[in-house]
Amino acid sequence: MIPSKYPVISLLLLLANFGLGFSQEAKEIMRKADEKMRGKTSEAEMVIRTTRPTWSREMGVKTWMKGNEFAMILIQSPAKDKGTVFLKRKKEVWNWLPTVERTIKLPPSMMSQSWMGTDFTNDDLVKESSVLEDYTHSILGDTTVGSRESYVLQLIPKPETALVWGKLIVVIDKKDYLELHTRFYDEDGFLVNTMTAYDFQEMDGRLIPTRFEMIPQDKKNQKTEIIYKSIRFNRPLEDSFFTMDQMRKLN
Amino acid sequence: MADVGCFQRIFIFFSLFLLLQNSLFAQSETERPKKLELRGYVKDLQSLTFDKNFDSLITGNLIHNRMNLRWNPSQKFKGAAEFRTRLFWGEEVKYTPEFSAAIRNSNEWINASVTWFETESMVMQTYIDRFWLEYQHQNWEIRLGRQRINWGIATIWNPNDIFNTYNFLDFDYEERPGRDAVKVRYRLSQTSSIELAASAADESNKAVAAIKYNFNRSTYDFQFSGGVYHEILTLGTGWSGSIGQAGFKGELQYFAPHQDTTSQINLVLESDYVFEKGWYVNLGFLFNSKGMDDPVENLSLFNFQLSPQNLMPTKWNGVFTTAKQFTPLLSGQVAVIYAPGTRLMLVLPSVQYNLSTNLDVDFTWQSFYAEQYQDFQGVIHRGYLRMKWSF
Numbered sequence: 001m002i003p004s005k006y007p008v009i010s011l012l013l014l015l016a017n018f019g020l021g022f023s024q025e026a027k028e029i030m031r032k033a034d035e036k037m038r039g040k041t042s043e044a045e046m047v048i049r050t051t052r053p054t055w056s057r058e059m060g061v062k063t064w065m066k067g068n069e070f071a072m073i074l075i076q077s078p079a080k081d082k083g084t085v086f087l088k089r090k091k092e093v094w095n096w097l098p099t100v101e102r103t104i105k106l107p108p109s110m111m112s113q114s115w116m117g118t119d120f121t122n123d124d125l126v127k128e129s130s131v132l133e134d135y136t137h138s139i140l141g142d143t144t145v146g147s148r149e150s151y152v153l154q155l156i157p158k159p160e161t162a163l164v165w166g167k168l169i170v171v172i173d174k175k176d177y178l179e180l181h182t183r184f185y186d187e188d189g190f191l192v193n194t195m196t197a198y199d200f201q202e203m204d205g206r207l208i209p210t211r212f213e214m215i216p217q218d219k220k221n222q223k224t225e226i227i228y229k230s231i232r233f234n235r236p237l238e239d240s241f242f243t244m245d246q247m248r249k250l251n
Numbered sequence: 252m253a254d255v256g257c258f259q260r261i262f263i264f265f266s267l268f269l270l271l272q273n274s275l276f277a278q279s280e281t282e283r284p285k286k287l288e289l290r291g292y293v294k295d296l297q298s299l300t301f302d303k304n305f306d307s308l309i310t311g312n313l314i315h316n317r318m319n320l321r322w323n324p325s326q327k328f329k330g331a332a333e334f335r336t337r338l339f340w341g342e343e344v345k346y347t348p349e350f351s352a353a354i355r356n357s358n359e360w361i362n363a364s365v366t367w368f369e370t371e372s373m374v375m376q377t378y379i380d381r382f383w384l385e386y387q388h389q390n391w392e393i394r395l396g397r398q399r400i401n402w403g404i405a406t407i408w409n410p411n412d413i414f415n416t417y418n419f420l421d422f423d424y425e426e427r428p429g430r431d432a433v434k435v436r437y438r439l440s441q442t443s444s445i446e447l448a449a450s451a452a453d454e455s456n457k458a459v460a461a462i463k464y465n466f467n468r469s470t471y472d473f474q475f476s477g478g479v480y481h482e483i484l485t486l487g488t489g490w491s492g493s494i495g496q497a498g499f500k501g502e503l504q505y506f507a508p509h510q511d512t513t514s515q516i517n518l519v520l521e522s523d524y525v526f527e528k529g530w531y532v533n534l535g536f537l538f539n540s541k542g543m544d545d546p547v548e549n550l551s552l553f554n555f556q557l558s559p560q561n562l563m564p565t566k567w568n569g570v571f572t573t574a575k576q577f578t579p580l581l582s583g584q585v586a587v588i589y590a591p592g593t594r595l596m597l598v599l600p601s602v603q604y605n606l607s608t609n610l611d612v613d614f615t616w617q618s619f620y621a622e623q624y625q626d627f628q629g630v631i632h633r634g635y636l637r638m639k640w641s642f
Contacts, residue, residue: 050579057579057608078608079290080641089442092470099425102401105472105491107498109525118579162496243441249387 026137026153030170032177034131037208039233041066045076049225050118059118068130070242074250085247096247103244119193119214119224121164134161135168145180148173165192176207191217204232291318292641296423298343303629311343315423319381327388333381333426340373350374358415360431360451363397380429390438399429400448402463402476403502404489407570407586408537410504410517411487413480413559414450414459422601422615423637430459442467456482463487480559483509497524506560516540517562533572542566544592546622565590580605594622611639 041064048059060077064070071088075081083098093106115121135155143150155168166187171180178200184193193216197209210228240246298311315337322330337354344350351366351374363379383396403409407419417427432450439445443466450459461478471492478485484507491500499522506515516538523533544566557563567590574584581604588597601615615637619630 052578055580057605078641080292080609080611080639082290090470092467100401100427101399102403104406105404105498105500107496107523107525108493109496110531113525113529114576240441245392245438245444 023136023138026139026151027132029139029151029172029177030135030137030153030155031132033170033172033179036177036206037179038065041235041237042231042233043235043237044231045229047225047227047229048118048120049227051223051225053221064237064241066237066239066242068133070239072242072246072250083251085250087242087244087247089242094244094247096244096251098251101248103247119216119222120226131155131168131170134158134163140169142174143171145171145173148175148178148180150174150180178207178209180209193217199227203228203230206233285321286323288321288323289318290321290642291316292639294423294637294639297636299634300343301632301634303631305632309342309346311339312341313423314338317426328384328386330384331381332379334377335380335426336375336377338373338375342372344374345372351376356380356428358428358430358452359397360453361397380426392434392436392438394434394436395432397429397431398434399427400432400434400450402474402487402489404472404474404491405500405502405519405521405535406523406533406572407535407588408502408517408519408562408568410502410519410537410559410562411474411476411489413461413476413478413485413487413504414448416557416559416562418557420597420599420617423635439466461485480506483507483512494522497522504559514540515560517560519562529575531572531574533570533574535570535572537563537568537570539563539566539568542568542590542592546593546625548623563588563590565593565595567591594620594627596620609641611641613637613639 043065044063046061046063048061050057050059058077059075059081062074062076064072069090071086073086075084083096085096085098087094087096091108093111095104095106096102097104111121113121135157138154138156140152140154143152151172151174153170153172155170157163157165157167164186165184166189167185169183169185171182172178173180178197180197182195183191184195186192193214195212195214197212199209199211200207201210202208203210208228208231212226213223214225215223294313294315294317296311296313296315298313300309300311301307315335317336318334320332320334322332324330339350339354347353351369354374354376355364356378363382365377367375367377369375379397381397381399383394383398385392385394387393400414401412402414403412409416414432415428415430417424430450431452432448434446434448436444436446443464446463446465448459448461448463452458459478459480461476461480463474463476465472465474467473469492471490474487474489476487485504486507487502487504489500489502491498493499500519501521502517502519504517508514517540518538519535521533521535523531525531539562541560542563542565568588569590570586570588572584572586574582576582581602583600583602585598585600588599589595596619598618598620599616601613603611603613605611613636615635617633617635619632620627621630622628623630
């Protein structure tokens with residue numbers, strides 16, 4: 001059930017209830033890791049590859065993000081979806097359909113659903129929830145991933161948040177604060193998804209993982225990968241970029 | 252007719268003006284990557300039309316090509332021309348009187364369709380359904396030409412869409428019809444704007460002009476509009492927001508009394524929700540104050556020549572839609588529409604499958620039922636098998 005690569009985690013999972021760590025320090029580690037991949041703003045081009053036993057499909061997307069409040073995703077390929085845009089402003093999400101040139105507002109219940117058939121949810125993509133504000137953090141211990149000394153953190157959603165997860169186990173590299181590995185558990189404590197980071201490279205002056213693999217626990221022969229082609233951090237991005245007008249202009 | 256001449260002159264004047272402006276300033280900005288972009292698809296549609304008891308069958312064949320040409324000469328200007336070419340053949344063409352006239356958009360002001368040839372059982376037609384030029388500067392946006400003016404918010408029925416109503420049964424026309432119009436938009440803030448649109452028509456009394464104000468407040472999008480539709484004063488409002496985790500949308504359109512006609516109201520209310528495991532459900536309701544509310548013996552009275560005043564021929568209408576993506580490649584949906592007074596029922600299931608990155612196949616079924624002579628029975632059934640290659 002648990003890959004041998006992470007024996008320490010499997011042990012720690014058993015001891016999860018004893019995980020007492022230092023909450024403030026844990027949050028600070030998480031903050032640094034979050035800042036690493038997110039920046040104050042980010043603009044990225046990526047490929048999302050969905051793999052199943054008999055086929056695979058790729059989708060090219062461009063994303064713009066600013067904090068937790070604003071996100072925009074433009075689909076660049078395949079041809080039939082090209083020009084489709086998703087816009088998130090605070091708690092609202094809209095979808096721009098280029099063929100009919102109109103916007104559709106998505107119901108809040110759509111956030112926890114699969115995003116365009118991938119193993120990621122809408123929430124994963126637009127970062128509706130904040131790994132900092134919506135969870136309580138604790139340090140479970142240390143581990144080594146490859147040659148990287150890492151922290152093992154446990155994130156429990158705060159009671160008032162309506163998150164789909166019951167618990168997250170996050171492995172963060174001690175030197176560069178890279179989020180190497182994340183396990184998503186449901187409310188009954190069962191492992192649902194495992195996300196692992198690969199291909200560490202420098203992009204826009206930062207060392208970051210440029211490929212993430214999301215593998216559903218009950219479907220081991222399927223996965224979704226996010227492969228970063230480019231990413232730029234902390235370039236000025238006005239709030240006024242995240243508007244319906246801009247959704248139309250991207251086309 | 253004098254009005255039409257006037258509109259036409261203004262139209263041509265602005266087109267020339269914009270073109271000239273454009274060529275003068277074209278070189279100043281070069282940020283956009285693709286100046287000219289061609290996209291589109293080729294579709295093949297096989298249709299089967301059965302009578303109520305599945306005793307008779309009429310087949311139809313359609314090869315359909317769409318070319319969307321986009322021109323981005325500068326950041327301030329862009330233009331589009333979209334061509335829809337269709338080759339129909341088979342019994343459907345043979346048994347439909349004046350087939351080539353029936354496939355024309357009655358809303359068009361300048362005839363932009365060419366019938367390449369027409370025989371007893373075969374027709375080929377090209378239709379330009381988008382042809383516009385747009386100018387953007389700061390908070391202004393002006394678009395002139397054949398375009399779609401989407402003021403609708405809800406999913407199937409859009410009372411606020413007073414410029415270019417679309418037929419929800421015409422699933423093979425994803426782009427939906429457009430109109431010859433001018434549209435001016437002014438952005439007031441990040442989430443609010445004013446839009447003014449005027450569209451011309453063959454006859455001057457068929458013109459439509461209206462202004463719309465939209466804004467966002469407390470996680471709701473709101474819009475208010477007012478204008479003239481076919482010489483009738485009309486007012487509209489619409490919203491989209493949520494109640495808890497469910498979406499909540501609505502549209503209301505009022506048409507004032509005019510000459511011999513009384514006032515009319517069209518109201519749509521709609522809510523959608525996504526359940527765990529990805530089941531999407533949408534429950535909608537349409538009230539058309541001038542719709543029929545009693546069983547109709549002669550079903551040809553069910554006129555699906557839809558217009559902003561006739562989104563459904565019936566008075567009270569409900570629609571339930573459910574959709575699900577079974578795998579990333581396979582999805583399906585079913586919509587059931589029911590109008591209690593006339594006891595008209597439409598059952599509309601479909602499945603879609605992605606064969607390869609740019610190749611899709613889908614099957615769509617449309618069954619119509621109604622009360623006739625005190626008996627609820629089938630009226631007509633249609634099946635469509637479609638292949639689509641996108642580029």
